[in-house]
Amino acid sequence: MIVEGTILRGRAFEPIEGRVVVENGEIAAVEEDSVDSDAIVCPAFVNAHTHIGDSIAKEAGEGLTLEELVAPPDGLKHRLLREADREELVAAMVRSLSFMKRSGTGTFVEFREGGVEGVRAIRAALADSPLQSVVLGRETTDAMEIADGFGASGANDAEFQQERRATRDARKLFGIHAGEVDSSDINPALDLDPDFLVHMVHAESLHFERVEDSEIPVAVCPRSNLVTGVGRPPVEELMKRTTVALGTDNVFLNSPSMFREMEFTAKLYDISARDVLRMATVNGAELAGLDCGLVEEGRPARLLVLDGDSDNLAGAKNAIRAVVRRAGADDVEQVILP
Incomplete structure (x- = not known):
């Protein structure tokens, strides 16, 4: 599975454009690249x-x-x-x-x-x-x-x-x-x-x-x-x-x-x-002693994908603030829970 968009990567939630590669329920790679997607990808x-x-x-x-x-x-x-x-x-x-x-x-x-x-x-x-x-x-x-x-x-x-x-x-x-x-x-x-x-x-x-x-x-x-x-x-x-x-x-x-x-x-x-x-x-x-909660290689692929082009999120200039202060259930595009 490949998920593309603005990825909030690692513990700093660094917003990068690119893709998350998922293999066997695990994040195999987080790749920075130009992609054609308005999605925002963060940890579930x-x-x-x-x-x-x-x-x-x-x-x-x-x-x-x-x-x-x-x-x-x-x-x-x-x-x-x-x-x-x-x-x-x-x-x-x-x-x-x-x-x-x-x-x-x-x-x-x-x-x-x-x-x-x-x-x-x-x-x-x-x-x-x-x-x-x-x-x-x-x-x-x-x-x-x-x-x-x-x-x-x-x-x-x-x-x-x-x-x-x-x-x-x-x-x-x-x-x-x-x-x-x-x-x-x-x-x-x-x-x-x-x-x-x-x-x-x-x-x-x-x-x-x-x-x-x-x-x-x-x-x-x-x-x-x-x-x-x-x-x-x-x-x-x-x-x-x-x-x-x-x-x-x-x-x-x-x-x-x-x-x-x-x-x-x-x-x-x-x-x-x-x-x-x-x-x-x-x-x-x-x-809780668990390994999830971050988008980085080797972590379980428990991911939340938001529609960054929803009526609510379109035009947001700060992806982290948009997720925390503005987003809601109606903006959820996909929840990946292997």
Whole structure:
């Protein structure tokens, strides 16, 4: 397979005119050349934090607090998840996964409620999907054993030491929510030496220092934090100290669109479009220990091809800014996920 256009190459997303040569699901070559194509070729997105099971209850719970919405075990989403039958749950997740693929996401990191059955349900939803998933079980170590690791709710909910030992012994991922509502659970979360943290809205100076010293990456979800009213994650401060990736969080509250997350982040913070695109691609891949997220030789050919001559993108003078701040699902020409 050969894909031509303006290619956002490598970690710098250097825009070059040319072609990407794909062989056996891998990028065999990135060739700079004059080509007759308006396409923009970039890595497929990596959504670093999702709760896809929430697809059964989109936009439910208007006016509720974050705790009333999502706190285990009796927050609204947990009650709705318990009440849903498996067929309904899987069908709703299939619809969200389809949208994610159509809007350029190639990989996602899922915190999957429901214990063992929750993990099995999302595996069923993924059966016919080309999306690459990192599914982290929750609630029981049994869920972790059949998943790709464990996704903890927060250090104020439980100690999670047993789950951390289990993931370490199994060489699987351990992620944990921290600093979403306040700062009280950040130090206990850091004490667990997690593979990554989620949110860190209320991080303070000591926490920044600990994150930098331990080199723990952070997945941030600015749209979710805004809609739940908990505040704004200190993205600029975190970026000075560690790898920061973007996630869309609960489908309950937000569409799982990385285009929307990138645009919101780029316009809310004083950071470059290039940095935001890294947050939406290679940073999420590295947070999860994966090799995707860049267009360069030897990488998996997980690519997003945009129509640079669409009504929305035609005339754009800066390809990176166009992808991050302007593009949307309607501009997607092709998503290549071998």
